[in-house]
Amino acid sequence: MKFTEEHEWLRVDEDLVVVGITEHASEQLGDVVFVEMPEIGTLVSKDDEVVVIESVKAASDILAPIDGEIVEVNEALADTPGKVNDDPLGDGWFFKIKPSDLGQMDEYMDETAYQDYIA
């Protein structure tokens, strides 16, 4: 698993990359009450705003961590956005992206580096 400075995690799942936010991020956001997903098939570039999260506190954007095509989104979050808080690394995932260049993941932190980053 890789981690971005924006507190997203990326997990390679066969030829796709699953993206979510870290436990640290979900704690900082507070209770998530609404998640707006991109449409399946959307082509995204790194740093495009792809997801909007509304928590009890504020709205924030999730950026595409790599270039690629959105091939699946976590539809369950539409009705149960609280999964982002309850299980950010599991059931609270956001979308799966078909990467254009898996090498873009190399720039991101591993777990140890991320833990240092948020410490």
Add this chain to the structure above:
Amino acid sequence: MADLLTTPLNALHRELGAKMVPFAGYDMPVQYPAGVMKEHLHCRAKAGLFDVSHMGQVILRAPGGYAQAASEMEALVPVDLLGLGEMRQRYGFFTNDQGGILDDLMLANRGDHMFVVINAACKAGDIAHMRAHLPGCEVEEITDRALLALQGPAAEAVLDALVPGAAEMRFMDVAILPSEFGELWISRSGYTGEDGYEISVSDAQAEALARALLAHDDVEPIGLGARDSLRLEAGLCLYGHDIDETTTPVEASLIWGIQKVRRAGGAREGGFPGAERILDEMANGAARARVGLRPEGRAPMREGTQLFENAEGGAAVGQVTSGAYGPTIEAPMSMGYLPRPLATEGTVIYGEVRGKRMPVKVAKLPFTPANFKR
């Protein structure tokens, strides 16, 4: 932020794991580890303890006692204070010459004097305003007492166990009761839509009282985050957001706060700043009204969201003044101002969220029913 003020409960908030933020010049807890959603739901289910010590507490004394203070104060607020019963409290607002609202406040008849509670951010202005316009009154700002709020269906049982007599109070009663925490100034009121109390306690005893309340299984500490979602569900205004110097009480749908005796045809009609405009709007209607808004989707429409009559085209007709997710109603909720023809329950208008116009329905306030003990 070295110059932030602190309340007597500051160390307790930190001990409880609160996330502290600057609010109206004070270092205040925005949430505790449970988080806004759980705190909100707990308050509606059991009881929540709030530190509202940042609010201003002021005593008004006059040679002529309460009646003189009330009579002078009636020149600043459109409220029936002379008719307010002893040990009773009323909601009111200071108006300006344009009919706008300078602050909203609570006013109590405490027998030989008046006691008022004002908003933290307006404290200095309100006190200067009272000193300038209440010539016969001594305006004493109380600076050595904290203010706690205990709100929720369990509040009565919890407080009465510590302070016998609390249960006998009715909604908007005030009482001065002895306790092991010294003399408490209690009102049966609050800012959540729930039954509950606001309790003024000496700074020295505030933490002991807070700990005694928190020791009860039913009581959890509640931060400013849930305070905001609770008051919004209850349809209550936040000064500086839903009401301010540019909104009249009529526009703000607060005419229930203007008693008959101060209205047109009443024995003490008008006589407060901006009376001409306010009474005219009461007779002929204001151009706009504060309304409840229920977005049809799940996305909250927050403060500043522009409102449109149609899904496309046209200029904004109003805007959201408060908006959040309502944990009890399990849906987003907002308040805002709309032109009067659109300000009727069930009307669908559009709020622009991230460049898209989303349908939102004008809804009845409060969003959750009030549970006051009348």
